[in-house]
Amino acid sequence: MYRHVALAVMSALIGATSAMAQTSGDTIVDISVEGLRRVEKEAILDKLKSKEGTPVDALLLTEDLRSVWNTEFFRDVRIEKERKDDGWHIYVVVVEKPSIKEVKFLGHDDLSEEDIKGVVDIKPFTILNKDQLKKNVVKILDLYVEKGFYLADVAFRIETVDGTEHEVNVVFDIVENTKVMVKQLSFVGNEHVTSDFIKSVLQTREGNELSFVTGSGTYKEEFFQTDIFRIQALYYDHGYVNVKVDPPSQTISSDRRYIFLSVPIEEGEQHDIGTIGFSGEVRLEDHNGNVLVDEESLRKRLKIESGDTFNRTKLFEDIQALTDVYRDEGYAYANVTPNSRIKKDERLVDLDLEVERGELVYFERIEVVGNTRTRDKVIRREMRVFEGDQYSASGLNESRARVYQLGFFETVNIATSRGSKPNTMNITIEIKEKSTGTFQVGAGFSSVESFIATAQIAQNNFMGNGQLLSVSAQLSFGEFARQLATLQFYEPYFLDSQWSFGLNAYITQRYFREFQRNANGFSPSFGYPITPDLRVNAGYTLEWIEVVTDAASGPSLADLNRGNGRNSAVNASISYDTRDNRLFPSSGHYHVLSGELSDRLIGSEEGLEHRRMQLFMRYYYPLPLSLVLKLNASFGIVRSRGDERVAISERFFPGGIYSVRGFEPRGLGPTQRVSVRGDPTSETFEFIVGGNKEVVFNLEIEFPIVEAAGIKGVIFADAGNAYDDDVGFFYAGTPKEHIPAAYMMGSNELLLNGPPLGLYYSFGFGFRWFSPIGPLRFEWGIPITKRGKDDRDIIFEFTIGNFF
Template sequence: MTRSQFIGALLLCLTVGLCQSAWGQSLTLRGGQQSQMQQVLPEVVKIELGGVERVDAAAIRALLRTKTGQTLKPALVTADVHRIFEMGLFDDVRVGYKRKGDGVVLRFQVLERASIAAVRLQGHDALSTEAVMKVVSLKTNSLYKPAEAQDNANKIRELYVEEGYFLATVTPEVQRLKGNQVLVRFVIRERAEIKVRAIEILGNQGIADGDIKAVLRTREGSFMSLFGKDGTFKRETLETDLQVIQYLYLTKGYIQAKVEEPVVSLSPDMRYVRISIRVNEGPRFRVGKVSVKGDSQVDIAKLQKKLKLQTGDWFNYVHVQSDGQMLSGAQKRFGYAFATVSNESLPKTGGKVVDWVYHVQKGDKVYFGEIKMVGAATTRDKVIRRELQFAEGELYNESKLKISKIRVQRLGFFEKVEIKTKPSKKRRVVDVVVRVKERTTGTFQVGAGFSSVDNFITTAQISKDNFLGRGQRLSVNASFSSIRTMFQGSFFEPYFLDSNVTFALELYNFQQLFTDFTRNSLGGSLSWGYRFIRELHLDFTYNLEQVSTSIGGLSGRADVPIASLFNSGLTSSVRMTLTYDSRNDRMVPTSGWFAQASAEFANPVLLSENVFNRYTGRVRRYFPMPLNGVLKFNLVWGQITAPTGQNVPLFERFFVGGIFNIRGFQRNTLGPAIGVPSSGDPAAILSPFNIGGTRQLYLNNEFELPLLKAPVNLRGLLFFDIGNAFGENQDLSIQNMRMSFGWGIRWFSPVGPLRFEWGIPLDPQPGEDPLVFAFTIGNSF
């Protein structure tokens, strides 16, 4: 019996008093009279609920309109059954009664829907479980609803259609388990992807087939499509391609071109399709008169000179878009946030020339309202706000929004930064939402590893780039390897007392092995700086360290008679550094400049025993390239001098070669060398001793391209390096430069950026390796 049939029968029973109750008792009419003509309905003395296990009984009772103490009303009971069923929590709802004295006890019997114990997939070979489950909304322990399961099956099939499996079917199956639970299984029959056998362009004369197919995302199948997604047919992609073709014609002057709906023919075996796209090109138009009209805030004559759409050129819609952005942007710089630019085309009769009119509507001036931060769980608001170039109540300026986004991104604390406006409740006001996604800025590492530079290395590090969410940097680390021992602690405050003053403190204890000697240093530095603008910063640093050197190093030499270079003692110096930094991201830059110049003076006036003057400069440039690639250049220059009659200390000279400067050569092997006896014996054989240069100049050129995106984060690169270190009497010329080229892989791993690079020296000298492989932990420039 269906629910509606049951309710109907119940109503009949309640009306004529002839129905047997659920508990086998009949309803007796008052006065003991069995009359079909006149009845007195009984009173409801109790209401019971049956079958309720997980659902809150109070929630069901709150829906009931039938109450104890009331006269039994069949229509009201019927409505109560409907209300309970409409809760969506039950597969069946029934009502019964039994007599109790002169009244009746009503019992609503429900059958709760089963809960989902698990959701499984079967037959999904082409797509991963993770990819399919992203579109499944069924959750464990939720109530099973057949309609919802079918809806999820449809979503899975839509996913397969998007991936080119047009013949795929998805069927939901249910397996009943104990405890009123079910296992939902989606059975997938993928069948084969449909490949594109051929794409035919019809009606085109002005633009060649190859030029049209080059801009399409839908590709014809090839041999390589057997191993990838290339050549797979997707309806959504084809629809997008029609718009791409239309846009292509607009950029070539065909303003009346029309692209018809494609004809898609499926092969008999349902494995391939042939696509025919017909284009009605129409005439090709040149640009006639171009004018700007409307209520522009900026003088129209000035704007007219900046237009890219020019009289006599072939019409190009790219220029129209560029002009529209320029015209609206000119208004938005003066507070007109809702400025619009509309276009009007006026083809000349009988000719192939079109006049073009830009209509500017600046609208009302708008002001910045509330600025809200979203997503900054640990970063304090002020860290973000001090990078913003606008404030509440200021006149709207779109340029300031763009600059602010770049500044916040450059902090390096966030993976993603979005700054968007939204309407405010106040008239002529827009609120601003700064939405960020924080990246991990703190590390705690204790581990061991291997590097071609350090060989075996043990490290312990605690660092935080956004300490306490204040934007400060704190780091304490120690490392031990075959070439260095390091203890270091540093602190940096970018906005001392919320001003443009910066403060930095560093303490360290280093031991480093060079090729032929070992350098030991214990000391620290204190820096104060001032930020003139965000991009320009001036630092003054005082450095104090005790330095000692000893013969030996990696070569294991001993008793080499060049003591004049092995100065030891106290170095007390001051350094002035001017830095310009317009990079879009401090951690992973893809555009902008970085330039730095410094001068350091170690002088007896400062009680320094080691005396020298050092000057350095570096310039870095980043260019974004297609396919998310980056073209990078790094130019470094340095010079160090000592007073007349004194030598520059060996440990302060420039040593180049290796993965950190000029790749393709072993570490610190380039630059001037002198012949020295291998021992204190006057008859000992002379061997080269690398003494480093008093000048250095090198240029790194790189092209970096992503190979695998997140979460793998693998990038490849090609490089060309040129440079050297030069002695006092060497010419700084191209003839004395060393050059290399090579390739590499960079992996932004969970433990930090890893570099694997292979370099080949051009014109290798005797004793130099023809191929040098190096890998290390850390970023490039």
């Protein structure tokens, strides 16, 4: 109302004096603004086209009035003028809208105020704007719909603040109502595809007894609209190329708690793939006329075949694979277009795959941005494409993966842009660095080592050179305690070559069941990648070892080679690694074959000389429902020089959470009966002396429990054993008298010929939490083959760290 009155009055006043002002040549000598409280004067003057020193213009003043009004800061705007001796004085008179003192949200029980504030853009101490309030009502409603409150209602009201008309409170009144649950989801017209199969691909689910816990069954409009496209895609992938999914019907129950959904479907006929042809720029040759790509080579890459049921997803996967063939040959803008012809009567879809190669493209410049600490060379040396190379799509993908796997960056993106010529392309590697230095002090408990205290200072990107420098210490107590301090340095590109270099120095005390092994030493090593997945390593170890037994058993073990003294050894290994993630793998393989030689010729003391070979093979397979199958097989053998028994400090001790669960830690393998205090007439006990051969098998199925929290469950089966010097693997070819006889299957059956295949077996279950301090494992192992009545029926163990 104010606006219309003001505009009418101004039009009359300005119109009556317009001619006189323009003919007299009088100018504006002053413009003032009255009524401002919060808005700056300059913000108003900037909106005016009328300026001091210019003639009074009726049309301009009318436009100025509209401009000031349109700022939406004011509930009343007037422009007045007064002629004085020195010229015209213009007065812009305004009444500001009230400012917002406080924004309140009432009636929200299921959604937090923080959630609502996250979508609302109205803030205290800003000017009240009713249009903006209406937009924010819609935003809040959209949030409730997203959370499943399909029937929520939101309104706003304005409260005056006592004692002033210049400030108000904005109140959003929210009526959440209950979440709408999907009571029934049905389909009409699906004769060939079952309703259960359709439901299996949808986000929308019917509610059940556990919906109040899991949240499943809540109706969300956005999800349901996406599900309509999922239904179409499902039919396309099963040959129904003419399927039609009509708009669904929705019915709300009388109490507004449930929704009934019905989706009409016209399936049409199922079609198979007819002929598959190629056209366009298919054949590709190099400069010497050698064929790089032709129709035959493309057909070998196709997963679809004539006669198969038409599947749109597989077709698009094949299209991408064919496109990548040309892009890996340098044709960055290659395109493969599927032209289809539907033969309705024959129920066939003929395909013509048309190839457009475009121009051959070369990389011109490679630029790295965002690296404030990491040097360019650390990133560039991981690239699989270089300036001047032909374009390669797989090379770019591999480059990004390698840079990300460094672990120094939160995000790694590779952007491409056209170069200075039509056939050139620039690469920009955009990274966001993250903290690579850590200082950790922690304490915890483990069923293996009781109380554990740890401390570590590490820099994974030392001086921005991509090197690792770490100092760590661990102190634990209990029957299987250990104390260690380590210094580690690793250079992945030694002297800017493909060779890696590592150096470890350590002081350790490790407690076994019947003895303690102390070792101080260091170990340098070098490595070289033969292929991206295949790597060789070689190193040297020099350490001083001391084996300590208790006073009671010490005298009776005089004939046992304890392995005290200096150990000097060279080692080598070859590894093959295709895991998708080195910390939490879900697919791929990891195999390592290693050997170690300790000999007096290179400085080892008598009794510590040995030759060791170890092999472990690990397999990871993704299964449906986010399950992961993990398999591990480990073999080891160590032999001493000549006929001397292998030192106890170098032998194998399987058992426990790191090898064969369900048995005591390091409790499997050969034993030797010894007497207390060396008295042959006193009581004897079994002293575990370890084996010179070891076999361990593990099978696990890992599954998500609370995926967002990093909690997973696991079921497992283990088998393993260690064998003495005069016993073969699996007891093969071993005389019966050399096989221990005291074995039990279950609770009472005696295995007179030892355990089956010479292995101890167990199974069990557990869960794992990938917590901020590292992976925590809680596992229960149940032995199948017992060594006697002393073995427990079930063993619970927990620890920090991954298994395999």
